[in-house]
Every structure is written in C-alpha cells, then in structure tokens.
Amino acid sequence: MLDKNPQEILDNDLTYVKKEFSIKNPNMILCSEPFLKAEILNELIDSISYPVIFLDFDLLHSGYVVSELIKKNERVEIYRPSKIDLKKIISEIANKISSEKFLVIIDSLNGFYNIFDEKESGRFINASLMLLSSISRENGSSVIITAITRKNDGGEWILSPGGRHIIDSKKSGMFYLKRIDKSMIIRSLNQIGNTEKIFRIELFNV
DSSP, rough: OOSSSEEEEOOOTTTTHHHTTSSSSEEEEEEEEEEHHHHHHHHHHOOOOOOOEEEEEESSSHHHOOOOOOSSOOEEEEOOOOOOHHHHHHHHHHHHTTTTTOOEEEOHHHHHHHTTOOOTTTHHHHHHHHHHHHHHHHHHHHHEEEEEEEEEETSSSSETTTTTBBOOOOEEEEEEEEEETTEEEEEETTTOOOOOOEEEOOOOOO
C-alpha cells in the first residue's frame, strides 16, 4: 500500500527527480508561481550534459537570458514560437529529436494555448505533445511541460487563468512544485492526484 506520509528526499543535484522523470514521458510540472517555475527549469538544465530544446511560450526564460539574470548556455536552443511559425518549429524539433538525445522543455502549456483562439487549438496542441513525446521515447529523449495551475472547486488541476483542464494520460508523469521557506518542494502525483514521493531542493541563493 502507498505510504500516506511519503518520506521527503533531499535532492539538491536533482538525481532522484531525474530518475523519476525517466519513468514516464512526457512529464508535467504544475506550479502557481512563474518565477519558481523558471528556477526549477534552470536547475534542471544545469544538471544535465546533453542538449536542450526550449520552447519559450511565456518569454520568461529568454527574457532572463537576454537580461543576463540567467547565464546563456550553449547547449540550450531557444525557440519563441508564434502562431505563424509554430507548425514549422514542431516539425523541425521532431526531426532533431528523432536522431539525437535532447531534453525538450515546453514552457508553458498556458502560453501554448494562448497562441490560439480557435476551438481546434486543443486538438493541435494535444497532437503536437503526443508527437514529440512519442518520438522522444525512441532514443531516450524526454519532454518536460510546465503549467501555471490552480485547483477548481472539484479538486481538479486547471490552468490559471483560463480554467482549461490539465492533459491527463497514463503515460504522463505529474509533479507539483511549491516553495517552502528556502527550498523547492516537488511532489510526484499519482493519477488521482495524491502525493507519492516528495523531493526537496535547497535554494542557497535565496
């Protein structure tokens, strides 16, 4: 049976978090704080040695890089998609990850939806995420999707603002990120939203 009080694991170098990410693909990081979301992505990028593709829908990460609040990393290729070039970018990334191992970061699901105003947007977004995740599984690449979220009255995770439901798939990992004191806490969630594992990353520069 699942422990009702999961043990908290100290994971400053993200060793255990990355192992958890390797179990399912894609993995989704839910968070209510945009700047905390940016912080964990930067920590994750710094903890790996292979190349990163960063789809920056929120423009937060690329803004940090331009302002030099985040040091430019030569392993990171940043895309800032628009409605005009998004399909071309998705196709280009699909080709890249079919032949080489990458970490693909989609930041964020909220921004992805905000590009569109058509009813068909959900269908295209789901198809794009499924395509990239499927190809990435073939050669050890991984897809990380972030989302700014809140819980609705029924206890379900929804995008904030907007109220769209979070993509639900048995192949997807789900994690909730929160700041507590001087640490980032990442909770691994099961299909019904209960916490399975807890990881703590200490923030030494706070």
